[in-house]
Amino acid sequence: MEVNIGEIKDIRGGEIRFRFVEDWAELDLDGQSLHWVSPVVFNGRVTAAGEVFLVRGTAAADIETSCARCLSPVRVSIKADVDERFRMASHGSSTNSASDQDDEDDDWYQEDVQEFRGLTIHLDDVVLENLLVSMPVKVLCREGCQGLCPQCGKDLNEGKCDCAIDDINPRMAQLGLLLNGRG
Ligand SMILES: [Zn+2]
Ligand SMILES: [Zn+2]
Incomplete structure (x- = not known):
């Protein structure tokens, strides 16, 4: 999942709407196996807000996990609201005196803005992170298993x-x- 922001990069308030539907291979995270049983869908938009690009939308997917009590497979639908900020990485380090530039950079980092290179924002990581956070901690195959x-x-x-x-x-x-x- 990636968006090319070329057409809106110089237009404050410019917006690109997108809808991705992708099949993700089985992922293994921290020893926890995630088995996607549906495509991952991400509906949203990128908005140019000066130097920052806002990515907002809703990600959804079905995964298969195991019941916390009986370990039988359970299918779970997860859905996440995504709200992330990106900025273009500065070109090289051609600026001479570092001090002013550094302060500015620090401010951006404190606001948790992610950098991207070129004109393409890659969305896989933020979609995955947001879906993971939205996963129920404990899943049961049925009430009262x-x-x-x-x-x-x-x-x-x-x-x-x-x-x-x-x-x-x-x-x-x-x-x-x-x-x-x-x-
Ligand atoms: Zn169970
Ligand atoms: Zn027994």
Whole structure:
């Protein structure tokens, strides 16, 4: 996903609308495997605001992940509002005295503006980041998923197993032991 801002770069308030629909290969981030099961769609616009270009829009995609309790695959739709700022990277370092220039640069960086080279803004990274942030931390395959038996590993949604844990929540039982031991 990339936008060429050539036609609006000198027009304050100039705008380019876009709609991207792309298939992204399976990505592996921080050991967390992301499996896209739909194309990633990004609808939005770039607006020229002086030296800064505003990218705003909505990104959406379906991913497949696993249920936090029973580990069965779950399909999740994620949607993210994107609102990012970009500026053109300055050409080389032809300026002589560095001090004034540096101050100006610092201000830009503090406002979290990303630089791009040439006339093309690459959007993949910001779309990915925003989608990741919008992902639910914990996904369940259904409300009230029974999860797996901690002893035999059976999927308890498919029926009870023969283990003798009955109604005692194993975590609570462990906590109880711990408290008794300390007390
Ligand atoms: Zn589940
Ligand atoms: Zn069991």
